[in-house]
Amino acid sequence: MSGLALFDKIWRAHVAADLGDGYALLHVDRHLLHDLGGGRAVMDIEEKGYRLRNPGLTFATPDHTISSAPGRAGTTATAGRLLDDLRRLAREHGVRLFDVGEPGQGIVHVIGPELGLSLPGALIVCGDSHTCTHGGMGALAFGIGSSEVTHVLATQCLVQRRPKRMRVRFEGARRAGVTPKDMILYLIGRIGAAGGTGHAVEYAGEAVRALDVEGRLTLCNLSIELGAKIGMVAPDDTTFDYLAGRKFAPGGALWERALAAWRRLPSDDDAVFDREERIDTAAIAPQVTWGTSPEQVIAAGERIPDPAAMTDPGKRRAAEAALDYMGLSPGAPIAGTRIDVVFIGSCTNSRLSDLRAAAAVARRGRVAPHVRAWVVPGSESVKRQAEAEGLDRIFRAAGFDWREPGCSMCVAANGETVAPGQRSVSTSNRNFVGRQGPGARTHLASPALAAASALAGAIADPGALGG
């Protein structure tokens, strides 16, 4: 019999009941709620007469709709009402809320790992597709729909069908200036936005082992853009060092017990995957998207592809529509494309290491006068740490806006949008039509490339910016 993969080990440990046909009733260790769906789910529960089964395993924070303006000045009436719902959830149902202004508030996928809530071997769900991010901790984490959120609140379990397993090995080492964001965008460009559909993806190989935890979270974050609702990295000493001493991580004797169990999680040498991919990491250069799907991506030094040269009719039609929406011409170099907005933030790239990388570029110049550039830290803790290091001063001095933590312009659910027809370089994860606001044109890239583009007023490779 072949060995088990990381995914199998966690799945097996969470089966409360086998429902047959590949289905299981899985136990949920951590359920995260946010302002967009939390209140509604609780109302659902109350209406149907269920009780919240395990409020102690449920955690909430506002992120999607809350204003990121300094002092939260732009909070809309709707956002205020959604926040009130979360507060009621905490008061009446005993769910732990990380409220505005408290350390712990932030984008759900930033605070889970940061607080030590997201642990190796845990099963984590949230009504948000980027829950795959937590897989970077060695957890089994995935996004669910609102009916499923209600289901988890009532039962602390979820009915799931076992996905197939896929492993992506990033062999070799990253070149200088190449970030985890570039690695994952490159992979999506290679195997497509549906490349991981139906699979739980494990990222492995030398270049993944070498990543710090924040980099692994970025890598796993875009699993859903690969079509996979689950992405994961085996836990190792890097993970354990990151977790030790975090607020909700186990301490003392429990820590030792946990550690012993966590060390048994990595995939066995003879584990079998339904699909394997291998990426030569040294071939990766800084990436930037040119279209309206994350698979429409090229290196920052390349030219915009010509749909006429594409053999697959589906891809050709998609490329034509994307270029039309994006207002780009085939064959032109993507670098130098004039931009209007830069957004550094989102659950992909708003952690301390991301802000440090962007600040290192920002200190080399000033934001071009025609560009509106925002830095939105991922959490209250990230914000405070960045301020303690003086990163906020670097950004402000360079002409960036330094804002309050939340999802902000990633999803435009809080009125913070890119204007119709305007072009943005964003460190987020989706370049879909209208994602950053109706008619907005989004180019996805790393924090360093976004910062360099802000200074240049056009898409720019930070390596090419000059010192």
Add this chain to the structure above:
Amino acid sequence: MEKFTVLRAIAAPLLRENVDTDIIIRIDRLVGAGRRSELGRYAFEAWRFTADGGEDPGFVLNREPYRRAGILLALDNFACGSSREGAVWALQQRGLRAVLAPSFGDIFFNNCFQNGVLPVALPATTVLAIARQVEADPEHNQVTVDLLRQVVIAPDGAETGFAIDGLRRRKLIDGLDDIGLSLQHEAEIAAFQARDRAERPWLWAVEQR
């Protein structure tokens, strides 16, 4: 939940790959949205309307008889992206009860079954062949999705079988609520939790903090 057994309806070809849930329903239409019934009019908003707010006659769901379609024909990775269940509600409110495509976004696929909508995975060649027949006379060349027999019947009568697992099939046919079914496993859930507290206490320590 609305039951699903056999559906015969006009099918609308939306032959694109990677149609994402942001396109199906914009997030700001879901924020604080009162009723699901209001979402239909916002489905595919960015494609349905032109810049001046008028309907774009080039978009398939704006044309007769596709406005009355009950089935959507799409290409690979339909409804990828966000977990928003509002994408299913928006389709449902437009009268769409089934989607035929080669593959689907994983979370959307699950969400469909929570709402009595049937996603059917069919080879791209089959979807395209059905689309060609439909386009010749969309009003009369209707498509049948028969969940009882697990077949899709093209306008020319050609049948294509599809796989669906027993659990999901049963729930759709009977219109069963997932939560009620899972609560029948309460004893197993309680037993699991008791065992887990002893075996992996570090996961439960958060309850005390």
